[in-house]
Amino acid sequence: MSGPSSEVSAVPEGVALAFDEDLLAAMDFHKDADGLVPAVVQDAVDGTVLTVAYMDAEALRRTLASGRTWFYSRSRREYWQKGETSGDRQYVREVRMDCDGDALVVLVDQHGRGACHTGARTCFYRTIGTGPGVPAP
Numbered sequence: 001m002s003g004p005s006s007e008v009s010a011v012p013e014g015v016a017l018a019f020d021e022d023l024l025a026a027m028d029f030h031k032d033a034d035g036l037v038p039a040v041v042q043d044a045v046d047g048t049v050l051t052v053a054y055m056d057a058e059a060l061r062r063t064l065a066s067g068r069t070w071f072y073s074r075s076r077r078e079y080w081q082k083g084e085t086s087g088d089r090q091y092v093r094e095v096r097m098d099c100d101g102d103a104l105v106v107l108v109d110q111h112g113r114g115a116c117h118t119g120a121r122t123c124f125y126r127t128i129g130t131g132p133g134v135p136a137p
Contacts, residue, residue, distance in 0.1 A: 014067025014091050024064075028101040029057050036072060037102050041115060044093040044107040050115035051123040053082075055104060060095070067092050069106060088112030 029035040036054040043050055053071040055063065059079055062070035069082040069090040083089030090108040097104055114121035 011089070012091075016067055017064045017092060017095065019064050019095070023097060024060070026101045027057070027060065027097060031102050034074070036074070037104060039069075039071065039104040039106050041069065041090065041106045041108055044109055048122055049124055050090075050108070050110055050121070060104070063092060063095065063106070069108060082115070083112060086112065086117070088114060090115070 027037070029037060031037075035056045037056075039053050039055045041050045041053065042048065053069075054074060055070070056072050059070045059072045062079065062081075066081075069092060071080055071082065072078070073080055089111045090106075091111065092106060092108050094107040095104060096107070110121070113119045116123040116125070
């Protein structure tokens with residue numbers, strides 16, 4: 001009879017992304033005093049917005065190189081990789097920049113419970129208000 005296994009399940013590594021150097025150079029991190037841009041993280045399959053976090057040039061470089069999301073914490077003033085504490089990892093499929101080069105959309109495969117620190121799939125699980133949209137004619 002053998003005892004408990006000492007093997008730890010391996011966490012899959014991300015895959016580095018191919019990227020356009022010219023577009024990367026066009027990112028405008030200087031509009032913000034701290035060099036940060038918002039990064040809207042979406043589920044790559046169904047488009048659900050999972051979270052909004054902040055990246056600077058280094059966090060974006062780490063994300064592209066590792067294939068996993070890296071952000072910069074404004075409160076802790078340090079880099080963090082999503083899922084290293086919670087186990088709820090994000091594997092990056094694509095990174096898009098907006099027309100002004102001052103915001104990002106990151107399309108991911110979300111693993112684990114979800115993106116939110118509360119354990120919810122998305123950080124946007126609370127509805128403040130609702131309406132009909134465009135009124136009927």
